[in-house]
Amino acid sequence: MNWPHKDLIAIQDLTSEEIHTILDMSKSFKEISKRDIKKVPALRGKTVVLLFYEASTRTRLSFELAAKRLSADTMALSASGSSFAKGETIMDAALNIMAMSPDCIVIRYPYAGLPKKLAQELPCSIINAGDGTHEHPSQALLDMYSMQEHFGKLDGLHVAIVGDILHSRVARSNIYGLKKVGAHVTVVAPKTFLPVGVETWGVNIATAFDPVVSEADVIMMLRVQKERIHEQYFSGEREYAYFYGLNKKRVDKMKPDAIIMHPGPMNRGVEITHDAADGSRSIILNQVENGVAVRMTLLYLSLGGNVNVD
C-alpha cells in the first residue's frame, strides 16, 4: 500500500478509500492497547511534538498515548508554558521547533489555516488536532470508526449532529467524512447556531430536535460552549436543554439500535443528561478508547514509511 500524504490537515483531503484504509487498520491497532505490554517498536527513533495552543485533555492525551504505544518519543508544549506567551509569532516558534528535527508535529490552534500553512512550510509531517472552526480530522475518523464498529458499516447510516454547528470543527469534519462514505447527515440546531451557507453542505437541516430523534441511527451531541451564552446565541441553558438537550424522554423515542455519541467535554444537564450520557446507548467512552487506536494509525501512516522517496 502506498500512502500519499505527508500530513493530515482535513478530512476534505482524503478519499473514501483512504478513510476506509484508516478505519480498517485501526482495528489492528486497537488490539495493541489490550495487551499487557501496550507497545510496539514501529516508530522507534521518531520524534512527535504535540503543540497545543488551545485547551485539550482527550485529544492531547490520546495522541501522546498513541505515539508512545508506537515507541515514538513525544514532547508536549502548550501555549501557557511556552515562549508564545512572550510574544513569539507562531511561525517563528514552528521554525525553531523544526530546527530540532522532529518527524511530526501535532498541532491544535485557535484559528483556522495554520496547520495547512505549516504543512506547506515544514518538511516534517503535520497532523491537525483542531484548527479554529475549520477541521478536527482525527476526531471525525474516530467517530466514524466507532459507528462502523457498532453498526458494521457506514454506508446508509443516518447521523444527526445536534448543537453548535456554527463553531464546531468536529461537526464539519464529520459531515465531510460521513458524506464521503455514504452516510446521511442531519444537522439540528437553533438558527443562531447554523453557519451561513449550511444549505450548500449537502445535509438535511432541522431546527426542531424531536422529529429527528426517532429517525436517526446515531445522535451526536455537540458541546454547548457555555462561554458563548453571553454572546446571545441562545437565551439560557435551561431553555436550550428543553429544546435541544438529549434527555430520557428523547432517548426513549430513539430507534431500537440507535446510539449516542459526544466528542467531549460534556456539559451534563445542558446538551445531555445523565440518563443519556451513561445509559446503554451511549458509546461516548468507546469513542475515547477508539481515539487512541485511530491516532496510532494516523501516526503510523504519516511516519511509518518513507513517503518522501520518489
Next chain:
Amino acid sequence: MAEIPRGPKEIHSMLVRLTEELMKSISAWDNVAFIGVRNGGELIARGLVKLLEEKIAKQIPLGVLDIALYRDDLTRRKFYPEVRSTDIPFVIDHKDIILVDDVLYTGRSVRAAIDHIVDLGRPGRIYLLVLFDRGGRELPIQADFVGMKINLPDEQVIKLEASADKENIPGVIISEVKR
C-alpha cells in the same frame, strides 16, 4: 536439489512428514501451542495443528502473529506493510511455542516474530518450524524443523497461495520480484 513442491498434495505430504518429526521430538503436548506468522505461516500452522490433533486426539492452541509493526525496515520502505491483527487466544507465559513461518530467508521476519512474542509474554521456549529454508541468512537464526531446503535466485520470491477456505492445504507460487 529436488524440484520445489508446488501443489497442495505435495505440500500436504510435507506437512505429514513434519508432523511425524514433531511427534518424535516432542513427547508432552499439554504445554505446546502453535503460532503462525501471517499469512503463509498461518496456513502451515493450521495444516499442522489439524494433522496433529487427529494423531494425539487433543486440542492444540493456535495463534496468529502480524509482524508488520516489528519490522526493522519500516521507515526505509516506500510501501507500507499492511497492518493486520495479532490474535493469540491463549496465555503465552511458560508455553512451549512452535513458531511457524512459510519461508526462512534472511531471518529478519523471525527476529521480528520473536520480539513480538516476548512482548506478549514469557514463553517456556520457542521452536522454529519452516516449510522452506532458502538459505541467505543475515541474522544468526536457524530452524528446528525444516520441511525442505531449497535454492532460489535472489530475485525470486516463494509464496504460499491460500485456498479459498483457510482449512485446506495451500499451494505454492514462485514469482520474480523487481528490486
